Amino acid sequence: DGGITQSPKYLFRKEGQNVTLSCEQNLNHDAMYWYRQDPGQGLRLIYYSQIVNDFQKGDIAEGYSVSREKKESFPLTVTSAQKNPTAFYLCASSIDLGTGSLGYGYTFGSGTRLTVV
Amino acid sequence: KNEVEQSPQNLTAQEGEFITINCSYSVGISALHWLQQHPGGGIVSLFMLSSGKKKHGRLIATINIQEKHSSLHITASHPRDSAVYICAVRLLAGGTSYGKLTFGQGTILTVHP
Numbered sequence: 001d002g003g004i005t006q007s008p009k010y011l012f013r014k015e016g017q018n019v020t021l022s023c024e025q026n027l028n029h030d031a032m033y034w035y036r037q038d039p040g041q042g043l044r045l046i047y048y049s050q051i052v053n054d055f056q057k058g059d060i061a062e063g064y065s066v067s068r069e070k071k072e073s074f075p076l077t078v079t080s081a082q083k084n085p086t087a088f089y090l091c092a093s094s095i096d097l098g099t100g101s102l103g104y105g106y107t108f109g110s111g112t113r114l115t116v117v
Numbered sequence: 118k119n120e121v122e123q124s125p126q127n128l129t130a131q132e133g134e135f136i137t138i139n140c141s142y143s144v145g146i147s148a149l150h151w152l153q154q155h156p157g158g159g160i161v162s163l164f165m166l167s168s169g170k171k172k173h174g175r176l177i178a179t180i181n182i183q184e185k186h187s188s189l190h191i192t193a194s195h196p197r198d199s200a201v202y203i204c205a206v207r208l209l210a211g212g213t214s215y216g217k218l219t220f221g222q223g224t225i226l227t228v229h230p
Contacts, residue, residue: 042121042223106150110158
């Protein structure tokens with residue numbers, strides 16, 4: 001079955017360490033996204049990518065980095081520069097960014113809960 | 118003020134009750150999504166609407182583009198419907214906006230047996 005796989009489900013990191021969250025999709029979607037979710041707040045966009053080797057900052061990109069070397073993969077690195085990294089991170093994909101069209105439905109991964117200890 | 122506002126923030130119901138969750142938005146959109154997030158965290162897309170009404174099982178979603186408002190209804194609610202329901206709007210593309218999703222803060226629904 002097609003879908004998005006995020007790993008690991010739970011991740012603990014020591015302060016000052018970088019950590020990379022994995023996101024893989026087998027839906028042949030062009031667009032991929034990373035969101036951060038904090039209690040009582042809506043999802044906020046960190047980075048997005050429309051095609052391979054291209055990605056754009058979202059609303060809260062500071063302290064994060066991404067790469068898109070393959071269509072299926074969009075890993076997110078939480079760097080030591082991120083001041084408050086403890087959060088729930090969700091990856092999503094869609095057929096395209098929906099520019100100029102009604103846009104296609106999103107598919108979400110099951111998320112990674114990152115805790116800084 | 119957030120671009121997407123949901124109400125109520127918390128909702129408690131008894132099994133069998135009819136439930137309504139509201140979403141208002143203040144920007145031009147090309148589509149609106151209703152999403153369901155279970156306690157484990159994973160999100161499932163329930164509906165994508167650009168006009169009118171859609172129905173899937175006991176779930177009904179409506180949208181009024183002129184009033185910038187959408188509702189999600191659950192008929193004959195059941196404890197397994199307990200989840201966070203999230204409204205998200207897809208902005209109209211133009212300029213630097215690619216048509217990204219903007220999310221409401223979510224409505225926590227608890228259905229008691």
